[in-house]
Amino acid sequence: MKRAIIVGAGIAGLATALRLGRDGWRTTVLERAPGRRSSGYLINLNGPGYDAAERLGLLPALAARALGDFTTTLIRADGRPKFTVPPGLVGDRFLALFRGDLETVLHEAVRESARFRFATTITTIEQTPTGVRVKLSDGTTEEAELLVGADGVHSATRAALFGDGFEVEFPYRVAAFPITGPAESAATTFIGPGRTAAKLNLGPDRSSAFFTWRSEGPEASVRSVFGDLEAFGATIDGMGPDAYLDRVSQVVLPRWSDGRAVLLGDAAWCVTLFAGHGAGLALAGADRLGEALSRHGDDVPAALAAWEAGLRPAVTKRQALARRGMRQYVPPNRFHVWMNDLMIRALTVPAARALIRRGLERQNR
Ligand SMILES: Cc1cc2nc3c(=O)[nH]c(=O)nc-3n(C[C@H](O)[C@H](O)[C@H](O)COP(=O)(O)OP(=O)(O)OC[C@H]3O[C@@H](n4cnc5c(N)ncnc54)[C@H](O)[C@@H]3O)c2cc1C
Structure with missing residues (x-):
């Protein structure tokens, strides 16, 4: 039986374990964290x-956990509503989920077939024409016919294979974390010059907050950037130590594999949250x-080359869309905020809504 070592038990690593196991x-699966990382954002x-979730047989379990449609209210800095976007913009082949639910569904699908080693990472990679040998952080070794580095945007596998210098950093930061409090069945979003805050509260384990802001200087806290927004005061108070906090960067690599070692997911091609397709890819x-x-x-090696040739155009397209989309997530000034508002407000007009929906469907293909 052929063996694969997969570094990282995130979305990419678990999906790889599922497909290869089948x-x-x-x-x-080697995971640096001491246990599963099931928390996350929308x-x-x-x-x-x-389409891939369908082929992997995940749709029934994912659909059971999907959030369904909800309204979004855009607010001003003082909390007064600007307008409300009704549900129903997205098409049929669409699911809104928490990352943790996707992780759980994948984990349930692979837990019997994959071997998991938590609190473990690789230290060195050695390749021969027929296999890969990796040394691990606990002093043991593992051998296999394939090594998959699915260890996220700051991938250690990538550094071991190709060195440093493939992360393209953008002057934005992001924070995302689960929230508690009374369910509201609607999303609240504030978009101002250089910053966006959003929260969705659909009840226990179905709620999260998301903040992104332009940041060129030293690292600023969520409170210092968003503390003036009363509507988000309690949300920021609830930010725990396991919140997702990072700068926004893409990974741009000339090739994704070397011999029998391949990178997959954010480790290979991080498109950023501004693309909205990282988990899908x-x-x-x-x-x-x-x-x-x-x-x-x-x-x-021939399989890895063919795989990369087939996938690269979709990744390049998403990375370009993300670079263009940054101004929508974090408008640089009041004029861009106004333009953004106009575009979002168009979603409340049925005729414009249909047009935008068709445009989005084309873009998502
Ligand atoms: C706020 C936000 C919103 C997003 N919205 C969307 C969206 O709407 N749609 C979408 O498709 N995507 C979205 N994404 C992107 C998506 O979440 C990621 O692209 C996707 O989760 C990447 O999966 P991954 O498995 O490659 O990496 P990760 O999920 O980062 O998993 C990597 C795993 O590897 C582990 N690891 C790290 N280093 C090591 C090591 N040295 N050794 C062993 N293990 C290691 C980590 O602990 C982790 O478990 C969003 C991202 C963010 C931050």
């Missing part, structure tokens, strides 16, 4: 990500990797 590989799954990448490996038999 294709007859024995998979070992993600949308559509286009290639939705992780699922699609894992599914297509399994397909390429099945097609090329024992020639792993």
Whole structure:
């Protein structure tokens, strides 16, 4: 039986373990954290990500956890509503989910077939023409016919294979974390010059807050950037130590594999949250990797090359869309805020709404 070592038990790593496990590989998943990381923020799954979830057989379990449609109220800095966008913009092949629910569904699908080693990471990678040997942080070694680095945007596997310098940093930061408090069945969003705050509170385990802001100087806290927004005061008070907090960066690599070692997901191509397709691409990448490996038999390097050639155009498109979309998430000045408002307000007009919906469907293909 062929063996694969997968570094990272995130969306990309678990999806790879699922697809390869189904294709007859024995998979070992190494995760740096001491346990599963099931928390997270709201993600949308559509286009290639939705298609991959369907092929991986995940749709029934995901649909059962999906959030459904909700209204979004855009507010001013003093909390007064500007306008409300009704539900119903998204098409049929679309799911809004918490990242933690996607992680749970993937974990349930692989927990019997994959071997998990938590609190473990790789320290060195050695390749021969027939295999890969990795040394681990606990002093042990693992051998396999394939190594998959799915260890996220700051990937240690990437550094071990290709060195540093492939993260393109943008002058934005992001914070996301679960929230508590009475359910509101609606999202609240504030978009101002250089900053956006949003919260969705649909009840226990179905609520999260999201903040993104322009930041060129030293690291500023969420409170110092958003503390004046009364509507978000209690939300910021509830920010715990396990909140997701990072700068926004893309990963741009000339190639995603070296011999029998391959990078997948944010480790290879992080498109950023501004693209809204990172989890989807992780699922699609894992599914297509399994397909390429099945097609090329024992020639792993040929499978990896074919896989990358097929996937790269979709990634390049998403990275470009994300770079263009940054102004929408974090408008640089009042004029751009006004333009943004106009665009979002158009969503409340049925005719414009239909047009925008068709445009989004085309873009998501
Ligand atoms: C606020 C926000 C909103 C988003 N919205 C969307 C959206 O709407 N739609 C969408 O498709 N995507 C969205 N994304 C992007 C999406 O969440 C990511 O692209 C996706 O989760 C990446 O999955 P991954 O498995 O590649 O990386 P990660 O989820 O980062 O997983 C990497 C795993 O590797 C582990 N790890 C790290 N280093 C090591 C190491 N050295 N050794 C072992 N393990 C290690 C980590 O602990 C983690 O478990 C959003 C992201 C953010 C931040």
